Amino acid sequence: MDPISLVFYATVCGLLGLAGPSLGAAPIRLGIGAIVGVVAVSVLPFVHQILGVSAGYSFAGP
Secondary structure, eight states, X not given: OOHHHHHHHHHHHHHHHHHGGGGOXXXXXXXXXXXXXXXXXXXXXXXXXXXXXXXXXXXTOO
């Protein structure tokens, strides 16, 4: 994992962890975590683009 991705996901998970107990019961926190994960995965390519860093991989294949 490249350093940009590592810092990005660490930040997202850290902020979600801070809010965790106040979000409600376990199933609600699980759903919120899943939604945050999907949003984070969707935003990361734009973060790479803004920083001018290539992710070095593609889902399209070799």
